[in-house]
Amino acid sequence: MSRHRVEVLIRPRPGLLDPEGKAIHHALASLGFQGVEEVRGGKSVSLEVEAKDPAEARERAEEMCRKLLANPVMEDYEIQMAGDDVPEGA
Amino acid sequence: MSRHRVEVLIRPRPGLLDPEGKAIHHALASLGFQGVEEVRGGKSVSLEVEAKDPAEARERAEEMCRKLLANPVMEDYEIQMAGDDVPEGA
Amino acid sequence: MKISVITFPGSNCDYDCYKALRDVVGVDAEFRWHKDRELGGADAVILPGGFSYGDYLRAGSIARFSPIMEKVVEFAADGGPVLGICNGFQILCEAGLLPGALLRNEGLTFQSHDVHLRVENAETLFTSGYQKGQVLRMPIAHGEGNYHADTETLSRLEGDGRIVFRYVNAEGETTPWANPNGSAHHIAGILNEPGNVLGMMPHPERAVEEILGSTDGLGIFTSLVEHLSATAPAPS
Amino acid sequence: MRHQERSGAEGAGPATGTETGRGEAPEPRPGDPEITPEVVDEHGLSPDEYDRVVEILGRTPTFTELGVFSAMWSEHCGYKNSKRLLRLLPTEAPWVIQGPGENAGVIDIGEGLALAFKIESHNHPSAVEPYQGAATGVGGILRDVFTMGARPVAVLNSLRFGDLDSGRVRYLFAGVVKGIGDYGNCVGIPNIGGEVHFDRGYEGNPLVNAMCLGLMKREDLIRGEAEGVGNVLMAVGARTGRDGIHGATFASEELSEDSEASRPQVQVGDPFTEKLLLEASLELIRSGHIVGIQDMGAAGLTSSASEMAGRSGSGVELDTARVPVREPGMTPYEILLSESQERMLVVAKKGREPQVREILERWELEAKAIGAVTDDGAFRVLEEGRVVADIPALPLTEGCPTYEREGVESPEVIGLRETDLTPYVDKETDLEEAFLELLSSPNIGSKRWIYEQYDTTVRTQTVVRPGGSAGVIRVRGTRKGIAATTDCNGRYTYLSPRRGAMIAVAEAARNLVCVGALPTAVTNNLNFGNPLKPEIYFQLREAVLGMAEACRLFETPVTGGNVSLYNETNGKAVYPTPVVGMVGVLEDIHRVTTHHFQEEGDVIVLLGGETHGALGGSEWLYVRHGQVAGDPPEVDLLEERRLQHGVLALIERGIVRSALDCSEGGLACALATAAVGEGEAPLGVDAEVEGKAGPVGLLFGEDQGRVLVSCRPGDEGELHRMAKNHGIAARRLGTVGGPRGMFTVRAGTAATADSIRVPVDEVAQVFFDAIPHRMKVVEASRPSSAST
Numbered sequence A, B: 001m002s003r004h005r006v007e008v009l010i011r012p013r014p015g016l017l018d019p020e021g022k023a024i025h026h027a028l029a030s031l032g033f034q035g036v037e038e039v040r041g042g043k044s045v046s047l048e049v050e051a052k053d054p055a056e057a058r059e060r061a062e063e064m065c066r067k068l069l070a071n072p073v074m075e076d077y078e079i080q081m082a083g084d085d086v087p088e089g090a
Numbered sequence C: 001m002k003i004s005v006i007t008f009p010g011s012n013c014d015y016d017c018y019k020a021l022r023d024v025v026g027v028d029a030e031f032r033w034h035k036d037r038e039l040g041g042a043d044a045v046i047l048p049g050g051f052s053y054g055d056y057l058r059a060g061s062i063a064r065f066s067p068i069m070e071k072v073v074e075f076a077a078d079g080g081p082v083l084g085i086c087n088g089f090q091i092l093c094e095a096g097l098l099p100g101a102l103l104r105n106e107g108l109t110f111q112s113h114d115v116h117l118r119v120e121n122a123e124t125l126f127t128s129g130y131q132k133g134q135v136l137r138m139p140i141a142h143g144e145g146n147y148h149a150d151t152e153t154l155s156r157l158e159g160d161g162r163i164v165f166r167y168v169n170a171e172g173e174t175t176p177w178a179n180p181n182g183s184a185h186h187i188a189g190i191l192n193e194p195g196n197v198l199g200m201m202p203h204p205e206r207a208v209e210e211i212l213g214s215t216d217g218l219g220i221f222t223s224l225v226e227h228l229s230a231t232a233p234a235p236s
Numbered sequence D: 001m002r003h004q005e006r007s008g009a010e011g012a013g014p015a016t017g018t019e020t021g022r023g024e025a026p027e028p029r030p031g032d033p034e035i036t037p038e039v040v041d042e043h044g045l046s047p048d049e050y051d052r053v054v055e056i057l058g059r060t061p062t063f064t065e066l067g068v069f070s071a072m073w074s075e076h077c078g079y080k081n082s083k084r085l086l087r088l089l090p091t092e093a094p095w096v097i098q099g100p101g102e103n104a105g106v107i108d109i110g111e112g113l114a115l116a117f118k119i120e121s122h123n124h125p126s127a128v129e130p131y132q133g134a135a136t137g138v139g140g141i142l143r144d145v146f147t148m149g150a151r152p153v154a155v156l157n158s159l160r161f162g163d164l165d166s167g168r169v170r171y172l173f174a175g176v177v178k179g180i181g182d183y184g185n186c187v188g189i190p191n192i193g194g195e196v197h198f199d200r201g202y203e204g205n206p207l208v209n210a211m212c213l214g215l216m217k218r219e220d221l222i223r224g225e226a227e228g229v230g231n232v233l234m235a236v237g238a239r240t241g242r243d244g245i246h247g248a249t250f251a252s253e254e255l256s257e258d259s260e261a262s263r264p265q266v267q268v269g270d271p272f273t274e275k276l277l278l279e280a281s282l283e284l285i286r287s288g289h290i291v292g293i294q295d296m297g298a299a300g301l302t303s304s305a306s307e308m309a310g311r312s313g314s315g316v317e318l319d320t321a322r323v324p325v326r327e328p329g330m331t332p333y334e335i336l337l338s339e340s341q342e343r344m345l346v347v348a349k350k351g352r353e354p355q356v357r358e359i360l361e362r363w364e365l366e367a368k369a370i371g372a373v374t375d376d377g378a379f380r381v382l383e384e385g386r387v388v389a390d391i392p393a394l395p396l397t398e399g400c401p402t403y404e405r406e407g408v409e410s411p412e413v414i415g416l417r418e419t420d421l422t423p424y425v426d427k428e429t430d431l432e433e434a435f436l437e438l439l440s441s442p443n444i445g446s447k448r449w450i451y452e453q454y455d456t457t458v459r460t461q462t463v464v465r466p467g468g469s470a471g472v473i474r475v476r477g478t479r480k481g482i483a484a485t486t487d488c489n490g491r492y493t494y495l496s497p498r499r500g501a502m503i504a505v506a507e508a509a510r511n512l513v514c515v516g517a518l519p520t521a522v523t524n525n526l527n528f529g530n531p532l533k534p535e536i537y538f539q540l541r542e543a544v545l546g547m548a549e550a551c552r553l554f555e556t557p558v559t560g561g562n563v564s565l566y567n568e569t570n571g572k573a574v575y576p577t578p579v580v581g582m583v584g585v586l587e588d589i590h591r592v593t594t595h596h597f598q599e600e601g602d603v604i605v606l607l608g609g610e611t612h613g614a615l616g617g618s619e620w621l622y623v624r625h626g627q628v629a630g631d632p633p634e635v636d637l638l639e640e641r642r643l644q645h646g647v648l649a650l651i652e653r654g655i656v657r658s659a660l661d662c663s664e665g666g667l668a669c670a671l672a673t674a675a676v677g678e679g680e681a682p683l684g685v686d687a688e689v690e691g692k693a694g695p696v697g698l699l700f701g702e703d704q705g706r707v708l709v710s711c712r713p714g715d716e717g718e719l720h721r722m723a724k725n726h727g728i729a730a731r732r733l734g735t736v737g738g739p740r741g742m743f744t745v746r747a748g749t750a751a752t753a754d755s756i757r758v759p760v761d762e763v764a765q766v767f768f769d770a771i772p773h774r775m776k777v778v779e780a781s782r783p784s785s786a787s788t
C-alpha cells in the first residue's frame, strides 16, 4: 500500500448554463483579454489515496466521484494522477 | 494564431484553513472511504486562449491569474495545458 | 454635504444605505452607477452590500474592476472617507484598499442573524460617536466573511488599533461561539492605515430604527457626518 | 400555471377551423420524427386528447405542434384534472384587484398601494437536483411577481421531507435550503418565514413550494397580455439553452440523435441575472414602452407567447431563428419548450424596440425582437420564415380537455382514521421524557438552522423575522404592515383531507392574527399524488372543498396558486398537502406582537376553545409511537373566526404582550416556544393546564382554535373582560418566570405526579438543537435514485 496523489476536476456538463464561467469571461474581456473563449468555471478537489498501485487509486477516486464528488445530472469529472498527460480536449 | 486549451487550478494556500476540504474528507469517511488524506477543495477555470503558440497562451493565462483568477492572499494557482505532465507534488 | 452610494450590478443593500442616510440620518445621498467615471463631488463614499457580479469567482473580485473603482481609489488616496459594508468590504480588500481577504465562512453556510460587536477603537472618523468597549448589536448576512491575513498583517492591525470591531457575545467577550464565520482575531471590521477607509461585514444600515430591532448602527453614519461637517470648508 | 381560465372558454365549443392568417399548413420539418401513436403517447396526450388536437387543427400536427400541445395540455399548464375543482374556490372580494389567471394575484392594501403574491412548487426538479431545483423555484416565483409590476419584498417557503435520519433526506434538505438561500440572498429579497415538516410520508418525494410577495403602486399593475397588432415580441434576459426540455412533458431519446450529454435537463439558476432582470423589468414597466410582460416559465416560450395571445384574443407570430440561443443547432421544438431560467417575453409598443433595448443594455442584458402581435388569433411559429407551427391560440391555451374523475376514499385511510388511540395513550408513562422528545423533533424544534441561511433583514423592512407566528414587513411611507405565513399539516389532510384543509386555512389565519394582522387573501399550492387514482382524486376534491369553505368563511379569497400532481415514488403518493399561503394587513405596524414571553411576572392566558386532548395525527403519536392515525382535531370555523377577531381586538388595544398559535405538539410545546423565544433570554414558566382530557391530551393534544397569550398582571382583568365581550373563553394558565428559571407545567390539578419540570435553559437547548444535531453529519451522499 502506498499513497497516491489524485486531482479531481469537476465541471458543469456541457450545455448547462454556467453563470460563473460567463461572469469570468465577461470580466476577462473587460480587462482587455481578447481572444479568450469557452470559459467554464468548475471545482477541483485534491486528495491522497491509499492504494496498492496507481490504477487502484484511480479506481477508488472514480468511485468517490460517482458517489460524492460530482453530481452526475450536472457535472462531469476528470481524474488526474501524477505522470498523466493532460488530455487534449477534456 | 491558434486556440489553446488551458486549465487553471486554484487552491487555498497551504496553511490556510480549508473547511471545504475538511467537509469533503468527513463526508468521504462517513461513506466508508478509508485511507484518504490531505483533502483540499479548490476551484478550476478552463478556457481557450488565442495565442501564437502554447508558451504564449500559458503566459497570457498566467497574467489572467495574477490579475483576476486567483487572489494571492489566499490562493495559489497552477496552469495546465494539453500535453503537460501532471506534476508530482503540485 | 453629500454621500455617494455605489451601485454595482448585483448590489442589493444600496437602497438600504441610501434610505438610512436620507431618511434617518438626514444627509444628502445619491446613487452612483458602477460605470460612472465621476464621484460627483461626494464627500464620502459607501460601497454597499450585495452580490456584485453574483459573487462569481470570489466575492468582490470582478466589481473591483468597475470603472468607478478607479475614482474610489483616487478618492481614498486623497483621504476621502470610504465605507465598505459586507460585499463592499470584500471589494475593498480585492481592490487593495484594505489588507487581507474574506474567505468562505468556516461553517460553510451563509450566516444571517444578529451579532454583537465590540467597538475596539472609538477614535476613528466612523466611530467617534461610540465609546471604546461599547457592545453593539446588528445583523450579519454573508457567506464569505471569514477575515484572513498573514500573521504580520494581523499584528500590524492589532498594534495600530486598526481592528475597529470584533465579534463578541452579548457580554462583550470574544468567546468562540461569538465568532460567526471563523474570522481571524474575531475581526468584524478594519481600517486602512491612514484611517479613512473602513470595511466591515455586519450591516449598520440595517440597525438604524427601533422598528428594525436595533439602532446601534446609526453611530457609524452620524460619526461620519459629524466628521464631514467638522472638516467641511466654510461655505464661500 | 394558473388556476382559472379567463372567460368560460374551456371546452370552447367546436374547435375552430384550420384557417388562420397564412392559410398554409406547415410542412413537416426535415429530421423531425413522424407522428405515430407511440410519439403521441410519449408526449403525454391520450388518444382522445390527440383527436381533439387533430380536430382543432383540421389536420395532423407537426412534431413541433405536438410538442406545443403536449406542454400546454400538460397537467402543469392545462390543469386537466384540477380545473373544475378549482372553480369551487372563492376568488372575489372588494379588495381583490387580480384573481386567479394571471402571473400572480393582486390585492388592494389602501393608500394607493397593491400587494402581489403567489406560491409555486418545484417539487420534481428539487428531487433530482435539490440545490438547483429549489433555487430555480425561487427564481420563478420572483418573476411571477415582478412581471405584475410589483417589486418583490419578501419570500417564504414551505418544505416537506422524509425523516431526517436518512442520509438521502439530509442531502435533499441541506441542498434545498442552500438553494433557496443562495438564490434569494443574491437577489436581495428577505425571507420572512415558511414551514417544514419531516415525515416518512414524504420520503421519496420532497415538496418545495416557494412564495413571494411584491409591493407596487396600484397604477403600475401590468398584465401578461399581447395587445395591439404590430406590437413587437421581444425575448429578454438570459439566452435559451436546452434546459428542461425533458421536464416539459416527457423523456424521449427520439428527440434528436444527440447523446444524453448534450441535452441536459437540469435548469441552472443565475440569481445575478435575475437581479438585473428584476430591475430592468420594473424600469421597463414604468417606462410606458411596453404593453405586456411575462416570465418564460414552465413550457417556456410556448406558454408565455400563447397565453399572452390567448388572454388578449389577438394572435402572435414569432420566428425561432431570431431567439438568442446558448447553443448552436437548436430546433424550433427545443427553443419553444426550453425552460431556461431568467428569461422574459415582452410585448413592446411598435417602434419602441430601441428604447426597450436601451433599458436592458443598461442592466447588461439582451433584448431581441422575435415576432409580432397579429390579429388572426393564431399562435404561429416560423423557422427562418418557414411556418413550423400554426395553431389557434384560444383552443390551445383554454381548450385543454378537463376531467372530473371518480373519487373514492382509500379504505386504508379510513382504517387509520378510525384507530382507537387509547392503548397508545395508556402506554405513555413519562411525560417529561415525552415532552423533551417532542421538543427535539425537527417538526417542533426551532427552524433556525434553516432561516439562518436566509437573509431576513435585507431591504430594512423586516419587523418580525422567521421564528414567530408569521413574518411581518413594514410598508414604507405608511403606518401599515404586511404579514404572511404558509401552513398545512399533511398528516391531518392525509387522515381527513377536507378537515385538514380547513385546519390549514384556520391555522394560517390564526398565525396572522397572532402578529396583529387581519387575514386578507390566500394563495395555495395543491401538492398531491396521481389524480387518476380514485383515492387521490378523492383527497384532491375533499381538500379543495375544505379550503373553499374555510376561505369563504374567513373572507380570505384565493387569488391564485399552483397545482402539483403526480408526487409519487414507486406508486406511493405523498400525503395530500394543500399548502395555504396567506397574507394579512396590519393597520398599525407599531402594534405588532411577537410570540415570546416578555417579562417575569406576566400572566399567561389561553384564549379560545377547550382542550379536549386531540391526539389524532399528532406529533406526539408520531414521535412516541411512530403512528399516523386517529381522527384529526375538530375545527369549528365560526369559533375560529370569533377567536381571531378577539385576538386582533386585544392586540389593537395593546393588552397582549405575546401571542402564539397553539398547534403541533400541543400546549406544552407552545408554552416552551413562547418561553425560549429566540434563545437569548429564555424565561421560566409556571403553568397549569386543565380540562376533561387526561394529561397526555392536555399537554400534547393539538386541539384547534387556541391561542396562547401573555399580558401584564395589571391588564388581566381587562383581558378577561374583552375576551368575554368577544365571546371567547379565556383561561389563566399561570405566570411567566424569571430568566434561567424553571419550566413547570402541570396537567390537571396541582397534583405533582403529572407535571413537567425542566430548567428552561435545558428546554432551550433541546429546542434549538433539534435540527442541528441531526445535521451534524456532513451529508452529501449522492442520490442513487435520482430520477423520481
Ligand SMILES: Nc1ncnc2c1ncn2[C@@H]1O[C@H](COP(=O)(O)OP(=O)(O)O)[C@@H](O)[C@H]1O
Binding pocket: D156, D157, D158, D159, D191, D192, D193, D194, D195, D196, D443, D444, D447, D450, D451, D465, D466, D467, D468, D469, D470, D471, D487, D511, D661, D663, D664
Ligand atoms: N422553511 C422555513 N423557512 C423559513 N422559516 C421557517 C421555515 N420553516 C419554519 N420556519 C419558521 O419557523 C417558525 C416556526 O414554524 P412552525 O413550527 O411551522 O410554526 P407554526 O406552527 O406557528 O406555523 C415560523 O416562524 C416559521 O416561519
Ligand SMILES: [Mg+2]
Binding pocket: D195, D486, D487, D488
Ligand atoms: Mg405551521
